[in-house]
Amino acid sequence: MEFTDLQIAFSAMGILLVLIALRLPVGFALFIVAVGGVAALKGWDVAAGMIRNEPFDFAAHWSFSAIPMFLLMGAVAHNSGISNSLFYAARCWFGGLPGGLAVATNFACAGFAAASGSSTATAAALGKISVPEMSKAGYDIGLSSGTVASAGTLGAMIPPSIAFVLYGIFAEVSISKLFIAGVLPGLLTAGIYALMIIARCKVNPSLGPPLEIKMSFMEKVIALKDVWPLLVLIVAIIGGLYGGLVTPTEAGAFGAFVAVVISFLQGRMNLRVLKDSVLEALAGTAKIFWVAIGAVMLTRFLAMAGAEDFLKDLVGSWAAEPLLLVLAASLIYIVLGMFLDPLGVLLLSLPLLLPMFEALDLNLIWFGVLVVKYIEIGLLTPPVGLNVYVIKSVVGPEVSLETIFKGVGWFLVCEVLVVLLLVFFPQISLFLPSMMQ
Amino acid sequence: DKAYVYGQWLPPKHNVNLWGLKPLVKELGDKGIKWKLVTGGQLFKAKGTLKGVGNRTAEAGLVVPSYHRTQLKHAFIISDLLMIGRNELIMNGAAHETMMLECPECMNDYKRQGLIYLAGYGVGGYSMLCRTMVTKYTDIKGLKIRTTGALGRWAKKLQGIPVSMSMSDTPEAIKRGNIDCIAGPVAWLKSYPIVDSIKSVLNYGLGSYSGLGLFVMNRKAWDAYSDKQKRTMWDAMPGTIARTVIDGYVGDDLISRQMAKKQGIKITKTGAKMLDIWNEHKKGEVALAVKNASKMKAKNPQSIADKFVANVKKWEKIIADAGLENAIANATPERSSLAKASAIYKGLMIKHIYSKIDPTKL
Amino acid sequence: MLLNPNSKYIQGPTNALALVGGVAIILLMLHVVADVMGRELFRFPLEGTLEIVSFYYMVAVTFFPLAYVCHNEGHISVELFTKNLPRRGNHRLEAILLLISFIFTLWFATETWSRALESYAEGEMWETADDMISVWPSRFILPIATLMMAIYLFFRMFHEARLSMSTKTD
Numbered sequence: 008m009e010f011t012d013l014q015i016a017f018s019a020m021g022i023l024l025v026l027i028a029l030r031l032p033v034g035f036a037l038f039i040v041a042v043g044g045v046a047a048l049k050g051w052d053v054a055a056g057m058i059r060n061e062p063f064d065f066a067a068h069w070s071f072s073a074i075p076m077f078l079l080m081g082a083v084a085h086n087s088g089i090s091n092s093l094f095y096a097a098r099c100w101f102g103g104l105p106g107g108l109a110v111a112t113n114f115a116c117a118g119f120a121a122a123s124g125s126s127t128a129t130a131a132a133l134g135k136i137s138v139p140e141m142s143k144a145g146y147d148i149g150l151s152s153g154t155v156a157s158a159g160t161l162g163a164m165i166p167p168s169i170a171f172v173l174y175g176i177f178a179e180v181s182i183s184k185l186f187i188a189g190v191l192p193g194l195l196t197a198g199i200y201a202l203m204i205i206a207r208c209k210v211n212p213s214l215g216p217p218l219e220i221k222m223s224f225m226e227k228v229i230a231l232k233d234v235w236p237l238l239v240l241i242v243a244i245i246g247g248l249y250g251g252l253v254t255p256t257e258a259g260a261f262g263a264f265v266a267v268v269i270s271f272l273q274g275r276m277n278l279r280v281l282k283d284s285v286l287e288a289l290a291g292t293a294k295i296f297w298v299a300i301g302a303v304m305l306t307r308f309l310a311m312a313g314a315e316d317f318l319k320d321l322v323g324s325w326a327a328e329p330l331l332l333v334l335a336a337s338l339i340y341i342v343l344g345m346f347l348d349p350l351g352v353l354l355l356s357l358p359l360l361l362p363m364f365e366a367l368d369l370n371l372i373w374f375g376v377l378v379v380k381y382i383e384i385g386l387l388t389p390p391v392g393l394n395v396y397v398i399k400s401v402v403g404p405e406v407s408l409e410t411i412f413k414g415v416g417w418f419l420v421c422e423v424l425v426v427l428l429l430v431f432f433p434q435i436s437l438f439l440p441s442m443m444q
Numbered sequence: 445d446k447a448y449v450y451g452q453w454l455p456p457k458h459n460v461n462l463w464g465l466k467p468l469v470k471e472l473g474d475k476g477i478k479w480k481l482v483t484g485g486q487l488f489k490a491k492g493t494l495k496g497v498g499n500r501t502a503e504a505g506l507v508v509p510s511y512h513r514t515q516l517k518h519a520f521i522i523s524d525l526l527m528i529g530r531n532e533l534i535m536n537g538a539a540h541e542t543m544m545l546e547c548p549e550c551m552n553d554y555k556r557q558g559l560i561y562l563a564g565y566g567v568g569g570y571s572m573l574c575r576t577m578v579t580k581y582t583d584i585k586g587l588k589i590r591t592t593g594a595l596g597r598w599a600k601k602l603q604g605i606p607v608s609m610s611m612s613d614t615p616e617a618i619k620r621g622n623i624d625c626i627a628g629p630v631a632w633l634k635s636y637p638i639v640d641s642i643k644s645v646l647n648y649g650l651g652s653y654s655g656l657g658l659f660v661m662n663r664k665a666w667d668a669y670s671d672k673q674k675r676t677m678w679d680a681m682p683g684t685i686a687r688t689v690i691d692g693y694v695g696d697d698l699i700s701r702q703m704a705k706k707q708g709i710k711i712t713k714t715g716a717k718m719l720d721i722w723n724e725h726k727k728g729e730v731a732l733a734v735k736n737a738s739k740m741k742a743k744n745p746q747s748i749a750d751k752f753v754a755n756v757k758k759w760e761k762i763i764a765d766a767g768l769e770n771a772i773a774n775a776t777p778e779r780s781s782l783a784k785a786s787a788i789y790k791g792l793m794i795k796h797i798y799s800k801i802d803p804t805k806l
Numbered sequence: 807m808l809l810n811p812n813s814k815y816i817q818g819p820t821n822a823l824a825l826v827g828g829v830a831i832i833l834l835m836l837h838v839v840a841d842v843m844g845r846e847l848f849r850f851p852l853e854g855t856l857e858i859v860s861f862y863y864m865v866a867v868t869f870f871p872l873a874y875v876c877h878n879e880g881h882i883s884v885e886l887f888t889k890n891l892p893r894r895g896n897h898r899l900e901a902i903l904l905l906i907s908f909i910f911t912l913w914f915a916t917e918t919w920s921r922a923l924e925s926y927a928e929g930e931m932w933e934t935a936d937d938m939i940s941v942w943p944s945r946f947i948l949p950i951a952t953l954m955m956a957i958y959l960f961f962r963m964f965h966e967a968r969l970s971m972s973t974k975t976d
């Protein structure tokens with residue numbers, strides 16, 4: 008019996024889900040299904056050729072160096088105690104509010120996003136700093152880990168952003184405008200997240216118990232003086248970027264270095280701290296990249312199976328009506344985002360969707376904001392949600408993947424609201440760019 | 445039966461796709477030869493092209509020799525000599541003549557990978573795109589310039605500081621000042637999001653990276669064609685090359701200049717002094733390319749380089765005699781005005797190269 | 807005991823490879839910072855930083871810790887659907903998953919090994935800002951790292967299989 012390429016692709020995706028549910032590590036599952044699928048489509052030598060070349064080409068990549076570096080920075084900041092001080096101060100100021108620390112973490116991510124170009128890197132940098140501290144304060148682990156995983160996605164919405172750069176190159180639209188366009192949607196997302204956290208903790212205070220803070224205003228101000236190490240770290244990174252010292256990719260290594268120097272100056276750096284931090288960063292990188300490389304292989308397989316044509320047929324007549332096209336695009340992004348990494352999602356979708364959006368004369372800056380929003384959502388959705396995996400790899404074995412995915416669920420509800428707002432009020436994305444020139 | 449797949453990594457709207465490959469796919473389709481263009485790196489990235497087409501992940505692709513210099517050690521000599529010629533029209537003609545007619549080693553580089561080189565193209569006429577005001581070559585001294593390979597040596601010659609940087613970091617870096625200039629064609633103002641950050645362009649129109657594989661095909665897939673199909677494919681190549689080089693790159697150059705004008709970017713043409721430096725620099729480049737190739741155990745690198753140098757001279761004359769430069773100088777950014785130039789160039793490719801080869805005996 | 811995945815004969819090389827990865831991550835940081843400082847303070851970027859980071863440190867950081875990750879914590883996986891399996895069934899399932907992973911990893915190692923040999927024979931090089939750099943040595947990181955992971959998975963597989971047999975009851 009002959010199978011069509013599409014039948015092979017659908018069977019492969021079914022097998023993938025089964026393998027993941029049987030707890031085969033996600034990376035292995037992606038690899039095996041992708042390679043097996045390619046072998047079925049094109050023969051074993053093509054499959055072997057993919058193994059021979061793709062993993063090396065993926066890893067040997069400058070832009071990705073920000074990920075191990077921000078993981079290292081986060082681990083150093085945590086293990087040397089740099090991050091304790093911030094959370095001590097955050098406790099003084101926000102601890103009395105329900106879910107105050109989670110709200111503080113949410114906005115810390117938004118601030119850090121202004122320095123980092125990638126969502127995984129943002130989650131990596133703040134995950135290790137904030138989740139253990141929230142646990143100490145008695146926060147629900149689903150809430151704390153979900154907050155960082157989700158707020159980490161602001162990394163790509165708030166400029167600078169690798170995702171916008173890639174989109175800009177594909178769509179041939181101004182990246183400066185895309186960057187500006189991402190600001191309000193990013194802040195909007197952070198704001199809605201914050202409201203949701205506060206509301207949930209009001210209803211159920213055990214999620215993020217308000218702490219009893221008996222401090223005078225002056226005492227609170229004095230507590231700020233210990234915050235300097237982390238402030239120096241963040242200011243150094245943001246200043247380094249906007250002052251033209253480092254590129255967004257170099258900011259990772261620079262941040263890690265500054266964290267090492269600060270902890271050294273504070274006398275908190277020793278061989279133990281260094282070893283633990285390096286091993287954490289190392290294991291985190293290897294785990295995340297093993298999955299990401301698998302996702303790239305799956306992208307190749309889907310492309311070979313003719314995903315583009317399939318999606319084109321799927322969108323079909325919907326492509327004539329703006330709202331229907333947006334809806335179809337949304338569905339495509341949500342499904343692709345479940346399984347693929349951001350780059351894979353962009354590669355498979357843009358060659359198909361860009362011409363359709365252009366044909367309807369829809370604004371490509373606005374579409375860019377939507378696309379980035381969707382690939383951010385893909386970082387949070389099971390089974391392959393890279394931001395969730397990042398948090399999983401920084402919090403360690405005590406917390407299960409399901410707990411984090413569950414914690415992210417509430418944030419995904421917020422994302423639905425954000426997407427609706429972005430779709431029906433394009434001004435949110437286009438107001439700031441329209442002020443340029 | 446199934447369409448063959450042409451896979452490459454350039455974005456769907458890149459001018460190579462728009463002007464070169466999409467019309468080619470249509471033309472061949474009309475003549476009963478089915479091809480499907482898969483863009484944007486879905487199947488493989490630039491680096492993966494040689495292996496990807498070799499193992500038939502796709503039946504054809506676009507090859508950048510720099511990414512495969514060890515496999516294409518003879519053919520790469522031509523690309524490595526990017527600083528010896530003035531523009532892509534000349535260099536691309538000379539590259540085709542050298543590779544296809546005079547350098548069996550170059551063609552064998554591709555054969556060894558299970559490939560066949562059917563058409564190439566060249567890009568270039570390089571400039572310095574800078575965030576500061578650079579109007580003469582002395583302004584370059586001490587500036588940090590994003591370069592690769594031979595362009596880096598040229599930047600050094602001008603006393604600039606070559607910096608390696610990924611193209612994805614480059615737009616931010618030029619905006620914030622991590623680098624001062626980008627060594628590249630003026631057309632990059634259009635293809636990369638840098639136009640807001642650039643203040644001046646020092647346009648010296650020197651150098652052209654040629655020998656790019658515009659249509660490199662899997663050998664078995666090619667062998668499966670009938671003689672008639674092979675001829676149809678072959679006959680479609682010169683037009684594809686002309687459209688890619690003229691309508692695509694020259695056209696983008698014109699549009700970029702228009703963009704520059706609108707943005708108030710100052711474009712300065714270089715003077716005689718810079719040409720002197722260039723003439724001196726060229727000599728060292730030939731020796732270096734030969735040395736690089738010898739390091740990789742290439743056979744007869746000197747003779748390949750010599751042939752290419754001679755062909756560049758020859759094509760300088762061919763292009764001048766054809767009146768191409770006039771046809772381009774009179775063109776406006778509307779692409780139709782390039783139609784004449786494109787037709788002339790296609791004719792030159794046929795006359796000097798494609799008519800001299802029997803595609804059934806490749 | 808020979809088939810124990812925790813024996814020092816397996817732990818030693820696993821940790822040694824992680825150590826190399828650790829050195830690479832520190833070098834990555836220092837090298838990039840030195841390049842930034844050189845470029846911004848002295849207008850003297852370190853030639854080849856981007857290429858060395860990409861082709862050496864990143865490859866080492868990505869692949870060398872793979873076996874270490876298997877032993878500590880394990881690769882990322884979803885445990886929701888299997889957590890209520892009886893203990894014996896759990897060991898059996900684990901042994902089968904390890905067998906699958908082992909076979910794949912071994913294949914991965916052999917393919918990347920022959921790719922590395924090919925790259926070595928060609929003397930594979932890449933372009934820097936104005937020169938060239940050899941990259942073939944780092945191709946060998948993949949087969950070395952994944953062979954170590956394959957060995958680890960192999961012994962773990964026997965370990966789990968034996969546990970499944972010795973676990974009489976649930």
Ligand code: NA
Pocket residue numbers: 119120121122123124125161162163164165166167168
């Ligand atoms: Na950002």
Ligand code: NA
Pocket residue numbers: 344345346347384385386387388389390391392393
């Ligand atoms: Na997902």
